[in-house]
Amino acid sequence: MESRSVILVIDAGSSSVRCTSYELLDSSEVLSTRTQPPIKAIEGMSYSVPMMSVTPNTGYIRIHEVIDAIDLCIDEVLRLLRETIPHKYNITALGFSTFVMNLVGVDEFGEPLGDEATMSYACNRAEVLDTCSRIERTLTPDMKQSIYEQTGAPLHPAYALPQLIAFYETKGSDNAHLVEKVHQWKSISSICLSRWTGQRHTQIPISYSEASWTGLLNFGSCTWNDEVLSILEKSCNLKLLPPLSDFDMVDDLRKGISPQSHDGSNNIYWNRWPELRQCQFFLGIGDGAAANIGSKCGLLSSGDDNKRRIAVTIGTSAAARLCLPLEIGTLNHSVVVPFGLFCYRVDKSTLLLGGALTDGGSIIEWARSLFNLYSTESFNMCLQKVAKIYSGRCESPSPGVTMAPFLSGERSTGFRVGANGCISGITRETTSIDIVYACLESVVLRLCAIIKLLTSVCEENKSQYILVASGNALEKNHLWRQMLADCCAIDIVIDSDSNEGTSRGVALLVAKTLCNDCSKESLAIENESVPDHKASNYWKTASVAQESLISAVSSTWGGT
Numbered sequence: 001m002e003s004r005s006v007i008l009v010i011d012a013g014s015s016s017v018r019c020t021s022y023e024l025l026d027s028s029e030v031l032s033t034r035t036q037p038p039i040k041a042i043e044g045m046s047y048s049v050p051m052m053s054v055t056p057n058t059g060y061i062r063i064h065e066v067i068d069a070i071d072l073c074i075d076e077v078l079r080l081l082r083e084t085i086p087h088k089y090n091i092t093a094l095g096f097s098t099f100v101m102n103l104v105g106v107d108e109f110g111e112p113l114g115d116e117a118t119m120s121y122a123c124n125r126a127e128v129l130d131t132c133s134r135i136e137r138t139l140t141p142d143m144k145q146s147i148y149e150q151t152g153a154p155l156h157p158a159y160a161l162p163q164l165i166a167f168y169e170t171k172g173s174d175n176a177h178l179v180e181k182v183h184q185w186k187s188i189s190s191i192c193l194s195r196w197t198g199q200r201h202t203q204i205p206i207s208y209s210e211a212s213w214t215g216l217l218n219f220g221s222c223t224w225n226d227e228v229l230s231i232l233e234k235s236c237n238l239k240l241l242p243p244l245s246d247f248d249m250v251d252d253l254r255k256g257i258s259p260q261s262h263d264g265s266n267n268i269y270w271n272r273w274p275e276l277r278q279c280q281f282f283l284g285i286g287d288g289a290a291a292n293i294g295s296k297c298g299l300l301s302s303g304d305d306n307k308r309r310i311a312v313t314i315g316t317s318a319a320a321r322l323c324l325p326l327e328i329g330t331l332n333h334s335v336v337v338p339f340g341l342f343c344y345r346v347d348k349s350t351l352l353l354g355g356a357l358t359d360g361g362s363i364i365e366w367a368r369s370l371f372n373l374y375s376t377e378s379f380n381m382c383l384q385k386v387a388k389i390y391s392g393r394c395e396s397p398s399p400g401v402t403m404a405p406f407l408s409g410e411r412s413t414g415f416r417v418g419a420n421g422c423i424s425g426i427t428r429e430t431t432s433i434d435i436v437y438a439c440l441e442s443v444v445l446r447l448c449a450i451i452k453l454l455t456s457v458c459e460e461n462k463s464q465y466i467l468v469a470s471g472n473a474l475e476k477n478h479l480w481r482q483m484l485a486d487c488c489a490i491d492i493v494i495d496s497d498s499n500e501g502t503s504r505g506v507a508l509l510v511a512k513t514l515c516n517d518c519s520k521e522s523l524a525i526e527n528e529s530v531p532d533h534k535a536s537n538y539w540k541t542a543s544v545a546q547e548s549l550i551s552a553v554s555s556t557w558g559g560t
Contacts, residue, residue, distance in 0.1 A: 005024040006042070006090065007511065010070055010097065012098045014054050018503060019048075019077045020046040020507075045077060048073065058125055059119065059120040059123025059124065060116060061118035066188060078275055093279060096193070100209075101215070104185070105118070117178045128162050132155060152337050154339070156215075158358070160215055165235045168235040184201060185240055187206045187242070189207075196273075197256070199258075205283065209284070209289050213286050213344055220335075222329075223244065245283060282509075289346040290506045292346070293323075293346070294500070297323060299325055309466055312468065314469075315360060315472060315473055318446075320447055320450045321355075322354065324352075324353055335351060341412060341454070347509070354454065355449075356412055357443065363442070367432075371435070389434075399425060400425060400438070401423060401434045401437070402425050402549050403423050403439060404422040405439065413446070414554070422553045445487065478529070485529040486539060491531065493528045494528075
């Protein structure tokens with residue numbers, strides 16, 4: 001029997017690390033139908049490690065634990081492949097996705113310096129908030145707008161600029177000793193690839209995709225942004241920033257694992273993973289970009305439904321995103337980023353426009369912990385009562401509890417520094433059910449605000465959009481999907497092919513590179529939530545209530 005070509009995909013997420021194997025299909029199989037994707041997940045050939053990769057509020061990455069978990073996942077998937085289909089597979093490539101933003105300080109040997117020399121999207125530390133506010137005061141409105149238009153990212157603690165400056169201004173603090181030891185800043189994927197291939201860490205770039213999430217990249221030219229660098233260079237040696245490349249353009253990564261490391265020592269991975277000796281490695285893709293591709297919301301989405309697809313994800317965090325075409329270096333492009341959204345790179349020819357909430361499913365986890373709803377039975381009973389309340393309010397709108405869901409700060413749509421959560425409308429009759437209801441409603445309202453901005457970018461009207469749901473928190477909660485459909489007045493579907501959409505998206509991008517595949521994918525609708533137009537008045541009222549609450553309390557947030 002002819003050996004099967006296999007693509008391994010690493011998905012280093014904020015709540016788990018996973019390795020999944022995909023079969024790269026023969027071209028004749030793909031060409032048999034115009035909408036057949038070039039990859040297929042190999043059943044049972046995956047392994048995951050649940051973990052909290054990022055410490056809340058500090059945003060520090062548990063970098064050594066994450067790297068160990070990545071190695072373990074590869075160990076286990078290779079073991080499964082050896083035991084199940086020995087001698088009948090050939091690992092052709094390994095693709096990578098990581099939570100973004102992530103930056104890790106490494107020493108002269110390429111080793112991570114520890115958690116306190118890391119930076120992530122989840123940073124909400126006081127010194128970074130203060131640094132962000134201080135930078136903002138030095139910039140004119142025109143300067144801030146110019147940076148936003150070029151990088152697709154506002155000035156905010158979730159991005160690298162304030163975090164790097166705060167790191168380099170730590171004189172006298174507990175981690176001041178780390179400053180002089182940073183030899184270069186790397187992404188998680190670049191660190192792993194350096195270790196596996198035996199390359200010097202200075203040779204492995206960061207991908208355009210991962211770099212754009214730092215807020216330092218000009219998304220049009222795919223170079224570090226000059227205006228941002230002029231601010232950063234006062235604190236940081238710019239030579240410590242990594243080189244840049246598209247995810248599939250690094251020649252040194254096409255050679256597989258080397259028997260020796262760059263210093264002449266034996267590479268432990270040569271014998272540990274012999275299947276990867278001839279494997280082609282790829283740089284990391286931001287998890288949001290990969291999720292869009294994997295949930296059939298990329299540029300190659302089939303047009304047979306005549307609707308532009310917006311990917312909506314609720315996992316630990318939440319986001320809504322769509323893809324737009326833009327080749328590197330396109331002059332006078334027409335992409336305008338409305339305030340409240342971000343614009344990142346997927347690759348050299350594709351942009352990702354969208355918005356994100358730091359707290360999505362984490363809001364519900366917080367409520368379950370607060371009200372001791374740990375068991376599935378107790379939580380499901382709670383949701384049944386919430387659904388009853390919702391049905392009643394859609395029929396006859398009445399005031400309830402209103403929430404601003406910024407437990408870990410605000411990203412889209414206000415990007416207000418120092419934002420925190422707030423609940424209003426509590427009375428003696430308020431119960432835990434009302435608070436859980438408010439949690440669900442608040443996330444829906446913030447996602448709807450993002451989706452309204454996305455639909456305003458293109459000329460098509462709402463009837464020409466469809467929401468594609470992903471993320472465990474959304475896929476497993478029908479009520480949440482229905483609330484979102486009602487609030488946005490847009491159909492929301494679950495695609496049956498898009499399980500583990502982030503990993504699937506990486507596999508598709510890798511397959512496209514390996515076999516130049518441009519197959520378009522039709523949706524395989526497993527479940528659909530259609531808007532109930534009777535709920536429109538309720539959601540208009542709820543939206544006004546939430547916006548009024550945020551406006552009223554935002555003056556109390558430090559840094560605004």
